[in-house]
Amino acid sequence: MFLTGTMRVNSKGHLEVGGCDTLDLAKEFGTPLYVMDEEQIRKNCAEYRDTFKEHYPNSQVAYAGKAFLTKAMCRLVDDEGLALDVVSGGEIHTALAAGFPAEKMLYHGNNKTPEEIEMALENGVGRFVVDSYSELELLNALAGEAGKVAGLYLRIKPGVEAHTHHYIQTGQVDSKFGMGLADGEAMTAVKMAAKMKHVELKGLHCHIGSQIFDLKPFQMAAAVMVDFMQEIKKKTGTVIGELDLGGGFGIRYTREDSPYSLSGFVELIAKTVKDKCAEHNYPLPKLLVEPGRSIIGEAGITLYTVGSVKEIPGVRKYVAVDGGMMDNLRPAMYEAKYEAVVANRMNDQAEEKVSIAGKACESGDMLIWDIELPKLQRGDLMAVLSTGAYHYSMANNYNRFPRPPVVFVKDGQADLVVARESYDDLVQNDIIPARMQAPAAKKAAN
Ligand SMILES: Cc1ncc(COP(=O)(O)O)c(C=O)c1O
Numbered sequence: 001m002f003l004t005g006t007m008r009v010n011s012k013g014h015l016e017v018g019g020c021d022t023l024d025l026a027k028e029f030g031t032p033l034y035v036m037d038e039e040q041i042r043k044n045c046a047e048y049r050d051t052f053k054e055h056y057p058n059s060q061v062a063y064a065g066k067a068f069l070t071k072a073m074c075r076l077v078d079d080e081g082l083a084l085d086v087v088s089g090g091e092i093h094t095a096l097a098a099g100f101p102a103e104k105m106l107y108h109g110n111n112k113t114p115e116e117i118e119m120a121l122e123n124g125v126g127r128f129v130v131d132s133y134s135e136l137e138l139l140n141a142l143a144g145e146a147g148k149v150a151g152l153y154l155r156i157k158p159g160v161e162a163h164t165h166h167y168i169q170t171g172q173v174d175s176k177f178g179m180g181l182a183d184g185e186a187m188t189a190v191k192m193a194a195k196m197k198h199v200e201l202k203g204l205h206c207h208i209g210s211q212i213f214d215l216k217p218f219q220m221a222a223a224v225m226v227d228f229m230q231e232i233k234k235k236t237g238t239v240i241g242e243l244d245l246g247g248g249f250g251i252r253y254t255r256e257d258s259p260y261s262l263s264g265f266v267e268l269i270a271k272t273v274k275d276k277c278a279e280h281n282y283p284l285p286k287l288l289v290e291p292g293r294s295i296i297g298e299a300g301i302t303l304y305t306v307g308s309v310k311e312i313p314g315v316r317k318y319v320a321v322d323g324g325m326m327d328n329l330r331p332a333m334y335e336a337k338y339e340a341v342v343a344n345r346m347n348d349q350a351e352e353k354v355s356i357a358g359k360a361c362e363s364g365d366m367l368i369w370d371i372e373l374p375k376l377q378r379g380d381l382m383a384v385l386s387t388g389a390y391h392y393s394m395a396n397n398y399n400r401f402p403r404p405p406v407v408f409v410k411d412g413q414a415d416l417v418v419a420r421e422s423y424d425d426l427v428q429n430d431i432i433p434a435r436m437q438a439p440a441a442k443k444a445a446n
């Protein structure tokens with residue numbers, strides 16, 4: 001087992017996070033429950049921010065909100081001096097509702113709607129990361145109507161293939177994201193932008209994928225981007241002032257994962273850009289990165305209560321918990337692997353191999369295949385580790401299960417930052433047309 005941040009085994013043999021006994025958390029908030037270690041999140045933000053400042057003073061770390069975004073998280077991110085990568089009207093709305101400054105938002109997405117762009121322009125979102133010619137034209141037109149000049153980044157496909165699940169690779173030529181280099185698409189976009197009145201080309205952006213351990217693709221992408229900046233300068237005279245290298249740094253989900261140190265990664269990126277700029281005698285751009293998973297991923301755990309235990313002799317033992325693919329889509333989408341612990345019996349030895357099943361109506365709803373754990377029984381509290389990123393943010397209501405709450409824990413205090421959905425929440429947007437009213441409901445309405 002590996003425990004990170006403030007996680008530890010307390011004197012009762014229980015898992016503790018942020019000074020809170022997980023059994024108390026489960027009692028107070030119920031399960032399934034997302035628990036986030038605030039100290040660990042803040043430490044990761046500070047490590048990114050401070051290592052960049054040390055090695056590349058003109059830099060900005062933007063937290064990628066898609067990994068986990070709530071109003072409290074927006075406050076934390078602002079507090080820690082990070083900017084924010086947003087990808088939808090909903091994320092912009094969340095950040096604005098938390099008082100996050102719009103000018104520190106970078107707006108991504110491969111198909112922003114006119115309404116979303118208008119909303120972003122109206123609220124003064126700082127940078128629009130444009131993904132295609134058609135979006136460039138749309139942004140210019142809408143900014144013109146709004147009487148504004150939009151701060152523009154162009155999303156470039158650096159042509160680098162990162163070793164990660166193919167669903168989360170994005171830097172390669174055959175990707176729905178960004179504009180190609182080799183085929184001249186990106187250069188054409190630069191020239192188009194130069195002629196437009198309502199956008200100002202502030203920078204370039206790339207993002208090669210997510211959950212990447214190998215540092216080479218990051219280095220290659222950084223080098224390719226600076227080379228492209230030099231090509232732009234040569235062909236058009238334009239000097240690009242900002243370079244955003246996206247996110248993607250991998251984290252530990254199981255003991256087999258061994259990510260490079262965060263500070264080592266930051267240092268390397270900073271050095272690569274500096275060296276490349278020196279080679280071209282290019283003025284150092286402002287440097288940005290957009291980490292999501294590596295800020296929040298290992299800081300989160302999900303608590304579940306064990307329910308049915310089913311042994312198929314000679315085949316497998318299934319242990320079902322009270323959540324599943326509704327709160328963790330990653331095993332079903334990417335065959336993602338996890339570690340789990342028995343939070344109420346942390347000192348017990350592993351005794352048997354079991355598979356942890358969710359409770360959704362899908363055979364594929366398995367959280368963990370074949371894990372060695374102490375003998376589990378109904379009522380045990382299980383904690384799945386490293387569930388801070390892309391869990392709450394990808395949670396869904398399949399089978400009409402309400403989404404779990406989220407608590408932030410720190411120094412023995414637990415604060416609810418997202419309340420548990422209720423059954424009433426599930427039906428609040430449902431409408432029964434008048435012609436379908438059940439007799440009882442009709443009566444009540446009269
Ligand atoms: C454009 C962009 N930036 C940043 C991120 C964050 O990536 P990660 O959570 O892997 O750091 C993503 C997600 O992959 C992304 O698409």
Ligand SMILES: N[C@@H](CCCC[NH3+])C(=O)O
Pocket residue numbers: 066168210211330389390394
């Ligand atoms: N949701 C994915 C990563 C996608 C990143 C967003 N571009 C995951 O859980 O790993």
